[in-house]
Amino acid sequence: MADRKHGRDSIRIKIPVVQEDLEKLEIGMVVYLDGLVYTGREGVYRKVVEEGADLPAGVAQLSNANFHCSPAAAVNDDGSYSVGGVTATASFRFSRYMAEWLRRSNARIIIGKGGMSVEDYRDILVPAGAIYLTTVGYGTGALLGRGIRGVRAVHWLEELGNAQAMWVFEVENFGPFIVESDLAGNSLFEQQGKLINANLDKLYENLKAPALGRYGETDDRKDELI
Amino acid sequence: MIDYQTIESAARQIMSQAAIDIPPDYRQGIEDMAKWEQGELSCFVLQTMMDNWNAASEDRRPMCADTGLPRYYVKVGNDARLADGFTGLERALRSATAKATHDIPLRPNRVHPLWRNDHNNNIGINAPEIDWSFEPDVDWIDITTVHKGGLFGTDYRMLFPGDGIDGIKRFFLDTLVSFGKRGLACQPAIMGIGIGGSKDTTMVLGKQAACLRVVGDRNPDPKIAALELELKQLGNSIGMGAMGFVGNAMVADCHIEVGFTHTGGMPVSVHAFCLSSRRATVRIHADGRCEYRHDPEWFTPYMRRETVEWPIENTDATASV
Incomplete structure (x- = not known):
């Protein structure tokens, strides 16, 4: 189902995602999701990858889309949930958990902020048949909130707290996201970064280095911090 | 009482x-940038952010x-x-x-x-x-x-008088380039720059400059005002836009606040507010x-006073203030 959104190709994908749909995704495409999506960040990864806890029953069977985020949400007095929105958190910090995580969860779509390194795509996501979707902005919390139709379950809420718990959302037309890395491990951020790097030397041409340096500092602006 | x-x-x-309604000054700033932003992906991000602000206000969600x-x-x-x-x-x-x-x-x-x-x-x-x-x-x-x-887009550095305005420009660019990649700074942002004071003062002034002054506001010192505009223009000439995509929309505005500092040093901080600029x-x-x-009106003439007395007496020593 191809469409246009602010001048870009956009597509709706059903979760659990199938191989055939993943193959349609090219970097730079705009994606919306339907089905179940679940969150994961430090708390969940430490619990599963480091402590060896089992994934909650059913999660891996019902969804293969894992979102690096946590919601603006509250637990109501009757035990139901109010979810205002979700906003991604930076994904590069979870690199160390990803190989084992993908093996355990069978996730094929990772959603987050800022992408991961091309080395991570090559060594971890591509072998697992997974792609990466980046959120837009960042901070389209309200748009993403509109796409959440309900909360299917919240795991480890007591133990990990609201922000670190695993939330399982029922979503419809949930997005927009941009394909940052495809099945081949191509990276939109890397491609764009290379184009920008080409101008940097000229920008710094007449600006001399400061008198006092800093340990660990790189003077190569083409380097990334992540 | x-x-x-x-x-x-x-x-x-x-x-x-603050959580739900984008401040009108910042919204106007981004709308203006979306008109001249040439980078297609960067422009898509700006338009999507405007959709997001509309959704937030309509639904009363953050x-x-x-x-x-x-x-x-x-x-x-x-x-x-x-x-x-x-x-x-x-x-x-x-x-x-x-x-x-x-x-x-x-x-x-x-x-x-x-x-x-x-x-x-x-x-x-x-x-x-x-x-x-x-x-x-x-x-x-x-x-x-x-x-x-609070995680990205802010940095502090001790510069020295000999590093001069060029040193400030270079550090400003360093912060924008390093945290702008992949859009970690959630740009285009209102950038705040603190110059002078103690290290902690520098950080506080820069943060307040970013968060407590509106787009279009200028420092009352004409030379600082000119530097604000120069840095804004510099940031928008990197070739980078929203999310670190090719483009030019990086700096919605640039605000500088100063504090008298150690005679030997020139501490500088750079802070990026974000695409939600919640205040x-x-x-x-x-x-x-x-x-x-929406305008905090935080930096009053009293806050920026330079002398012992208030109001400032109109003497030769303070005539330039």
Whole structure:
């Protein structure tokens, strides 16, 4: 189902995602999701990858889309949930958990902020048949909130707290996201970064280095911090 | 006399306004940038952010689910009287934060830095921060809340007088380029630059410059105002736009605040606010009347005073101020 959104190709994908749909995704495409999506960040990864806890029953069977985020949400007095929105958190910090995580969860779509390194795509996501979707902005919390139709379950809420718990959302037309890395491990951020790097030397041409340096500092602006 | 209930309810109101409604000055700034932004992907991001602001206001849901670190800036009129005093005001702000967190709802972001436990209400040790300032000859209090993310887009550096304006430019570019890649700084942002003071003053001034001045506002010192515009232009000539995509939209505006500093040094901080630029202000008058607005009006002439006396006496020594 191809469409246009602010001048870009956009597509709706059903979760659990199938191989055939993943193959349609090219970097730079705009994606919306339907089905179940679940969150994961430090708390969940430490619990599963480091402590060896089992994934909650059913999660891996019902969804293969894992979102690096946590919601603006509250637990109501009757035990139901109010979810205002979700906003991604930076994904590069979870690199160390990803190989084992993908093996355990069978996730094929990772959603987050800022992408991961091309080395991570090559060594971890591509072998697992997974792609990466980046959120837009960042901070389209309200748009993403509109796409959440309900909360299917919240795991480890007591133990990990609201922000670190695993939330399982029922979503419809949930997005927009941009394909940052495809099945081949191509990276939109890397491609764009290379184009920008080409101008940097000229920008710094007449600006001399400061008198006092800093340990660990790189003077190569083409380097990334992540 | 301003009572506890008035403060708490006004603070809840600005918490909600800041979280949901994009300030009009910043919105205008981004709308203007979207008109000239050539980078297709960057432009897509700007247009999507505008969709997001509309969705937030229509649905009354937070623009961004990352609450950032909600905090307050309080300006107290010298003649203002508070029924429960200053600790009462602090208690009202803490209570308003907890209630707003549950009611809006906001994500409870605040955790203990070591043990990572939280109270599910954005309250804890030294949280929310409350910065104080004073204003002569008035009997109102102004309360501004700012919800700003805290992980990327800010840096500090000790420069020296010999590094000069070029040193500031270079450090400004370093911060934008390094945190702009992949859009970690959530640009295009209002950039705040603190120059001078002690190290902590430098950080505070830069943060306040980013969060407490509106797009289009200029420093009253004409030479600083010119530097603000020069840095804004410099940031928008990197070749990078929203999310670190090819483009030019990086800096919605640039604000500089200064403090007299050590004769040997020139400490500088650079702060990026974000694509949600969450701030809202209320003025509570002596009779309890509340006026809500988007411009914090934090940096008053009194705050930027340079002499012992106030108002400044019109002598040769201060004529240039």
